[in-house]
Amino acid sequence: MDGMKKIAHLFARAGFGLRFADLQQMQHLSVKQTTDQLFKASEEIKQLNVVATNSSYKDADDALTKKMFLQQQRQLEKDLNIAWLTQMSSGDSQLREKMTLFWHNHFACRTQNPWYAQQLNNIHREHALGNFRTMLLQVSQTPAMLQFLNNQQNKKGHPNENFARELMELFTIGRGNYTEQDIKESARAFTGWGFNNNGEFAERKFLHDAGPKTFMGKSGNFTGADIIDTLLQKKETANFICIKLYKYLVNDIPDAKHINTMADVFYNSNYEITPVLKLIFTADWFYADKNIGNLIKSPVDFIVGLSRQFYVDYKNPDVLLQFQRTLGQVLFNPPNVAGWPGGKSWIDSSSLMYRIKIPSTVLNDGIIDFKGKTDPEDEAVLAAMPTTNVRKDVNTPVQSQPNWDRFLAAIPPGTSKTAIARLLLATPLSNNLIQMVNRAISIKALAIELVSTPEYQLC
Structure with missing residues (x-):
């Protein structure tokens, strides 16, 4: 495989796609050097800081005040969503953001408190390339997760x-590696874990069961942290996480040999995330033909990749929320604690139609008719509003501004249309695509046609 194709594949999996500007910087580097550059670019941790304070409507003294508060919270949720999508689309730390997206799904959580959501997301970001144990412990102590999984009521x-x-089941060791009795005993260890009115973690000693517990063959007066450490001592936990990483970064079909190698590195490094990622990105098998162009982009990958490659500025950022709803992945709103299933579940006849329509609409500042999936919470909000305020018109102007000058300027003079197609698409060019390339009247027209193909949905 040529160097450009390897770099494009690396950027598709470790980030959100390769731009011509990236290629100019990386084309003379080895895979290892390019990988090191991606990690270096992600050293800075740019936390989201959209929600300034944690507030509650409990202090509201009337229904109107409470309603206004809930509307404000709803707006903050939208602002937080768009801020993260924008950061993924325009920031340099794309490896950190790509892994933040992974942990966002691994530790899937829904909360109506945007402060809690932002706090949890920033923990994912801070430790996305760091230590899994540190992240797991901090996630387990967030108000968002404690509330979502009812540990506030665990006493x-x-x-x-x-x-x-x-x-x-979902965060560490996986099904089949624990018993119902292990669940009962570990639940006792987590009694008292909760949060106070300021949204800060609190070990409420008076609610904690300090009696002896037997967990996975060991007995003692275990606390929640002890349970976490016991789970991490099991090699099955490293294997479980590495299977999910493999499916996210390499292939939907697990390869036991490669996953065992990953799990060895992960376990022996005391759950440091960076060494296992570097192993993946520099392994020969990562660049095997069967692992290229074989993953369906998640809706967020698709939206972010399009925005990054064409430097799109959205004058109406709310349309980004509509894209997410229509395609079935709204940030901060996973379907349940298991997260988005991914893979082939991303695509159905309706979502594929929108995926093919969205690029040309965005790149030509068009209008799109949204009739996609509505979030249940949005339906509840709409139902509570006066009917005169409900918009029945779903033909929404996208109001997007791609930077074509910047996109075209980054393409080296003399680059063939075929080379452009090979950069934008991960799959080999079919006869139909080759004909499309040959008849394109301009690079701009070619680019729009290419990103409007089913092949663009793969990475």
């Missing part, structure tokens, strides 16, 4: 098993 004498179950 001595009346243990709530929800958090303990999901910790094992």
Whole structure:
């Protein structure tokens, strides 16, 4: 495989796609050097700071004040969503953001408190390339997760098993590696873990069951941190995380040999994330033909990749929320604690139609008719509004401004139309695509046609 194709593949998986400007900087570097550059560019941690304070409507003394507060919270949720999407689309730390998106789904959580959502997201970002244990412990102590999985109600004498179950099933060791009794005993260890009125983690000793517990063959007066450490001592946890990483970064079909190698590195480094990522990105098997152009882009990958490659500025940022809803992935709103299933579930006849229509609409500042999936919370908000205020018109002007001058200026003089097509598409060029390339009247027209193909949905 030529160097350009390897770099394009690396950027598609470790980021949100390769731009011609990136290629000019990286084309003479080895895979290892390019990987190192991606990590270096992601050293800076740019936290989201959209929500300034944690506030509650409990202090509201009337229904109108409460309603206004809820509207403000809803707007903050939208602002937070757009801020993160913008940061992914325009920032240099695309590897960190790509991994923040991975952990966002791994630790799937819904909260109606935008302060809690921002706090959790920033923990994912801070530790996205760092230590998994540190991130896991901090995530487990966030108000967002404690509230979502009911650990605020977990107390001595009346243990709530929800958090303990999901910790094992989804966050660490996976099904088949623990018993129902392990869940019951570990739930007792997490009794008292909650948060105070300021949204700060609190170990409420008076609610904690300090009695002896038996968990995975060990006995003691275990705390929540002890349970987490015991789970991480099991090699099965490293394997479980590496299977998810492999599916996210390499192939939907796990390869046991490669995953075992990843798990060894992950486990032996005490769950440091960077070494296992560097192993993946510099491995020969990562660049095998069967691992290229084989993953369906998530809706966020698709939206962000399009925005990055063409330097798109949205004058109406709300349309980014409509894109997410229509395609079935709204940031901060996973369908459940298991997150978005991904893979082939991203595509159905309706979403594919929109995926093919969106690029030409965005790049030509057109109008799109949204009739996609509506978030249940949005339906509830609309239902509560006076009917005179509900917009029935769903023909929305995208109001987007791609920077064609910047896009075209980055293409080296003399670059063939075929080379442009090979950069924009991860799959080999079919006869139909070659004919499309040959008949294109301009590079701009070619680019719009290429990103409006089903092949552009793959990376």
